[in-house]
Amino acid sequence: MTTSNKLLLGFSGVLVLLMLFSAIILKANYNKGITNTEQHQPQQDPDYAKVTLPAFKALVLKNTAAINEKHEATIYVRESPEYHLEFYKNATYNMSGDTLIVEISKSRDITLYAPAMSYIDNRSDYGISLSDIKSPSLEINAGNDVRTFMISTKINSFAYTGGKNNTLEVNEDNILDSVKVTMDKRGSLYFYAPYQSGEFRVDSLDNLNITGKSLQSLKRIN
Numbered sequence: 001m002t003t004s005n006k007l008l009l010g011f012s013g014v015l016v017l018l019m020l021f022s023a024i025i026l027k028a029n030y031n032k033g034i035t036n037t038e039q040h041q042p043q044q045d046p047d048y049a050k051v052t053l054p055a056f057k058a059l060v061l062k063n064t065a066a067i068n069e070k071h072e073a074t075i076y077v078r079e080s081p082e083y084h085l086e087f088y089k090n091a092t093y094n095m096s097g098d099t100l101i102v103e104i105s106k107s108r109d110i111t112l113y114a115p116a117m118s119y120i121d122n123r124s125d126y127g128i129s130l131s132d133i134k135s136p137s138l139e140i141n142a143g144n145d146v147r148t149f150m151i152s153t154k155i156n157s158f159a160y161t162g163g164k165n166n167t168l169e170v171n172e173d174n175i176l177d178s179v180k181v182t183m184d185k186r187g188s189l190y191f192y193a194p195y196q197s198g199e200f201r202v203d204s205l206d207n208l209n210i211t212g213k214s215l216q217s218l219k220r221i222n
Contacts, residue, residue: 045088047088047089047090048086048087048088049086049087049088049089050084050085050086051084051085051093052082052083052084053083053084053085053093053095053100053114054083054095055083055098056083056095056098056099056100056114056117057098057099057117057118057119058098058099058100058117058118058119058120058121059077059099059100059102059112059117059119059120059121060099060100060101060102060120060121061075061102061104061120061121061122061123061124061126061128062101062102062103062104062123062124063103063104063123063124063125063126064103064104064105065104065105065106065107072107073090073104073107073108073109073110073126073127074109074126074127074128074129075102075104075109075110075111075112075122075124075126075127075128075129076109076110076111076112076128076129076131077111077112077114077117077120077128077129077130077131077133078111078112078113078114078131078132078133079113079114079115079116079131079132079133079134080113080114080115081115082113082115083113083114083115084112084113085102085110085111085112085113086110086111086112086113087108087110087111088106088108088110089106090104090105090106090107090108090110091103091104091105091110092105099119104124104126107126114133115134116133116134116135117133117135117138118135118136118137118138118139119138119139119140119141120138120139120140120141121140121141122140122141122142122143122146122148123141123142123143123146124143124146125143125144125145125146126146127146127147127148127149127167128142128146128147128148128149129149129150129151130148130149130150130151130153131151131152131153132151132152132153133153133154133155134153134154134155135153135154135155135156136155136156136157137155137156137157137158137159138153138155138157138158138159139158139159139160139161140159140160140161141161142160142161142162142163142166142168143163144163144164144165144166144184145163145164145165145166146162146163146166146167147166147167147169148160148162148166148167148168148169149169149171150169150170150171150174150193151171151173151174152171152173152174153174153175153176154174154175155174155175155176155177156176156177156178157177157178158176158178158179158180158195159179159180159181160180160181160182160183161182161183162181162182162183162184162187163184164184164185164186164187165185165186165187165206166183166184166187166188167187167188167189167190168181168183168187168188168189168190168191169188169190169191170190170191170192170193170214171192171193172192172193172194172214173193174193175193175194176193176194176195176196177195177196177197178195178196178197178198179195179197179198179199179200180198180199181198181199181200181201181202182201182202183201183202183203183205184203185203185204186204186205186206187202187203187205187206187207188205188206188207188208189202189205189207189208189209189210190207190209190210191209191210191214192209192210192211192214193214194214195214
């Protein structure tokens with residue numbers, strides 16, 4: 001056998017070994033990936049709960065958390081044909097007539113689903129975000145240090161009364177007819193939605209931003 005043939009055979013043998021070694025590595029990585037996927041499948045939080053609620057018209061939010069606990073969670077209110085509450089063992093609830101009372105004991109987000117409501121009393125110190133809610137009228141009473149956000153709601157008559165150091169933000173996707181906003185000292189008002197008639201009564205605001213269609217609708221602010 002000539003030297004060139006020997007070199008060719010040797011090179012071919014090395015190439016086959018490399019291909020075999022690569023196949024073994026790929027197989028091992030594939031199996032490892034499958035195992036890791038199985039081991040790292042997301043698991044539902046054991047504290048998570050979703051309950052069906054009876055129909056209600058009014059919502060009252062209270063805070064039963066420790067005084068030194070940070071109140072950084074948000075209460076999300078979403079439009080739905082059915083009434084549901086999603087939480088993480090951080091809330092209790094009960095009904096009083098047509099009013100749903102939710103008491104929040106730990107700083108974690110909760111989500112409430114309802115087709116509509118006409119009254120919200122939020123003295124929980126937690127922010128509240130309303131999305132896609134449709135109602136002939138909605139009145140919101142907010143305690144001190146409460147943030148309120150409204151996104152894509154459709155409300156004929158909207159009234160908001162806020163305590164000290166509050167934030168109200170109403171984006172331009174909301175459809176409102178009548179608006180009445182009252183805010184105590186050191187509030188922040190961000191109002192971008194158009195409306196037919198409106199009344200704003202504010203006291204020593206820290207922040208004020210009324211722009212776009214909302215500014216065009218503004219007739220008077222006190």
